[in-house]
Amino acid sequence: xxQLVESGxxxxxxxxxxxxxxxxxxxxxxxxxxxxxxxxxxxxxxxISYISSSGFTIYYGDSVKGRFTISRDNAKNxxxxxxxxxxxxxxxxxxxxxxxxxxxxxxxxxxxTMVTVSS
Amino acid sequence: QSALTQxxxxxxxxxxxxxxxxxxxxxxxxxxxFVSWYQLHPGKTPKLMIYEDSNxxxxxxxxxxxxxxxxxxxxxxxxxxxxxxxxxYCCSYAETNFRVFGGGTKLTVL
Numbered sequence: 001x002x003q004l005v006e007s008g009x010x011x012x013x014x015x016x017x018x019x020x021x022x023x024x025x026x027x028x029x030x031x032x033x034x035x036x037x038x039x040x041x042x043x044x045x046x047x048i049s050y051i052s053s054s055g056f057t058i059y060y061g062d063s064v065k066g067r068f069t070i071s072r073d074n075a076k077n078x079x080x081x082x083x084x085x086x087x088x089x090x091x092x093x094x095x096x097x098x099x100x101x102x103x104x105x106x107x108x109x110x111x112x113t114m115v116t117v118s119s
Numbered sequence: 120q121s122a123l124t125q126x127x128x129x130x131x132x133x134x135x136x137x138x139x140x141x142x143x144x145x146x147x148x149x150x151x152x153f154v155s156w157y158q159l160h161p162g163k164t165p166k167l168m169i170y171e172d173s174n175x176x177x178x179x180x181x182x183x184x185x186x187x188x189x190x191x192x193x194x195x196x197x198x199x200x201x202x203x204x205x206x207x208y209c210c211s212y213a214e215t216n217f218r219v220f221g222g223g224t225k226l227t228v229l
Binding site for chain 1: 122153155157159164165166167170171174176206208210212216217218219220221222223
């Protein structure tokens, strides 16, 4: 069974940092491109970052560029999101999402982890 | 980054058909066949319903279909059922920002 399990969310002060992790199982992680997507309370889905299967190609959405860093450890079947200079508007549920190969669609999602940025 | 444009809400009665539209630009929806659609029930994980504009993943009911004309993609749900009530989001590859979502459409089954 394919599983994606996020962790690392919590309450953090504005300007602070947090590292999210997504541990996967049930598929060959090193063959898949991965993403982070978030949903702020009462708002829609927002794509925030992509990483290729090798980790060599990375993209960020404008709202997090320069503050967030995506990475992966294929040996540990894990995806990460290092978040710094956090703002109130970063408050959201953060999902890791797998890309269906070649079609740029998110075919599997984790259950999400909540990040709250507040003083 | 500018989101794709979706109507905020749509409604229909059981058995009817509804269509949700998703309008983009020449830099995303119109120029690439990478529109996907997601169903989101409150508190649940998003579910892929359509990819590459009109392809349906295995396991998704054939009551769901996707299409595209110019810069507007559409998701049609036929034979509406109570369990179809959810939020629906479109997403597209975008030249300037790689991926962009629509603002979401709330479907109410009357």
